[in-house]
Amino acid sequence: MKQTTVGAEILEPYAEALMSLAQSNNLTGRFGEDVAFILDLLKTSPELQQVLANPFVKPESKKAILRQLVAPQVHDFVLKFLLLLVDRRRIFLLEPICKQFQALLRKLTNTVLAEVTSVVELTEPQRQAVIEKVKTMTGSQQVELETRLDPELIGGVIVKVGSQVLDSSIRGQLRRISNTLTSFT
Template identity: 55%
Template sequence: MTSQVATAEVAQPYAQALLSIAQSKNLTEEFGEDARTFLSLLRADKQLQNFFGNPFIQSESKKALIKQIVGEGANPYLRNFLLVLVDKRRIAFLEPILQQYLALLRQLNQTVLAEVTSAIPLTEAQQQAITEKVIAITKARQVELETKVDSELIGGVIIKVGSQVIDASIRGQLRRLSLRLTSG
């Protein structure tokens, strides 16, 4: 398995190139939506990830699958970018490239990513309240929420923005209480 640093070094220039293409064609948000769709597809289907990462599968098979997934109605610039990744033998890095593209897009739009883990799915009102709180804390123009559900939290939420973590979960409160009781 490749290291995180090596993966980032490969992903960065390709993500930069994709952003340059998107900016020149005024398609940054459209590419962002496509990137999010591809990422959710890759995360949901490990076989797809393994298919792209397998060096023994012919490039033509990978290209055919990309054309099938993307379809004819897709943006030709993005489709061609994906096909170039196959030609350059970098399609295995698709997930980190797309993640890096989204990070660059957030930077461009002065948007922060807030990873929110909750015990149960959040309502629209709760998501809005978290968004407003994160904007107040970070002074960002916009917030992109990435939500996950973890029933082990019992209740509450954990919000991660960059390296800052706000643990307002019941599990976190119980853990802190336990530490205070054992240290005293």
């Protein structure tokens, strides 16, 4: 998801403030886990996203929902941060703020994000092979995999790291063969 300049100007300070809080309390790992939990919760519950983004839902109702859903799972500082977003009427930016925080955390830990698309869920040995390949490609110490399924690939995988794309899918191979054959005619 690309942010507009205005959106980026608003969300980056919040993500940086959360990172600063995490670093000053030596909780970057814990906050990273909490943010991943929140993003997963938002991903699996579109209704929650709608309620948080709805300006007609009262702030106290939003806070009560957040307390009920995330309080037992996240650090108290993270919960207070979420409540602050509600107070500042920025809770609708929760997902991009969390993603920006993850980007800051990856930068801090020299971790790259590899987006892997495959037809079926990767097995653990396949995941490890992709991680090792990405480490070799990027020279990074750690790799975070974000996987998604696409049955149109037919087989193989597509790995995207930043602007680099490694397409070893059957669909990609067929497209390259088609382009080669077309260039001969």
